[in-house]
Amino acid sequence: MTLLEVVLAIATVALLASTVLGAVTYMHQVEIRQTHQLATAELANRMMLQYLDDKSAMPSPITPLEYGAHRYRWSLSESPVGFEAIEVQDNTPAQSGRTPRNAIPPERRYKLVTVRVWLSEESGGSLQATEGVVQAQIGRLIDLLAFRNPDSAENLLKQPGGMQQLLEAIGAGPMQQLQQGGRGPSQPTGQPTGQPTGRGGGR
Secondary structure, X not given: OOHHHHHHHHHHHHXXXXXXXXXXXXXXXXXXXXXXXXXXXXXXXXXXXXXXXXXXXXXXXOOOXXXXXXXXXXXXEEEEOOOOOOOOOOOOOOOOOOOOHHHOOHHHHEEEEEEEEEEOHHHOOOOOOOOOXXXXXXXXXXXXXXXOOHHHHHHHHHOOOHHHHHXXXXXXXXXXXXHHOOOOOOOOOOOOOXXXXXXXXXX
């Protein structure tokens, strides 16, 4: 074997080793990115469920979330939803003091909640959810009058201002009833209560 053949053999082995090492490194990086992608999706789903159950118990968005050995940041946004509903004529006489269900403005009753989770700067990500950072986003259309389970309704009523929020979603009719305190019809003016209404007897 000549010196040229030895050099050629060494170069071939080095090239093969470099190719195999590059492939292994790429597969390892893909696996890590997929692990982060799965973690962000899992955390986003958890935060959405926590919001639906009791949003007052959600952690601070300043504190990163821990998932295994890595940390992730998250954000939540709420936005009103506007759409045109199909109007159906209802000939049924409306009951006094009640607001029809279809008369509630959609921007009061519905809202879009969006949760985004991304890799924190402490784990190789960034402080903000920028392009190129592993992240997951979940959006859900929420009806304030349709509770996910009985616990959600109970938690909402226990929250400070929860009843106010529910009444504002329902509309002004129940709010006015609550402010009136359930009083019945007022007494006629000019007619004292408990006094006889007939005329006195003649002579």
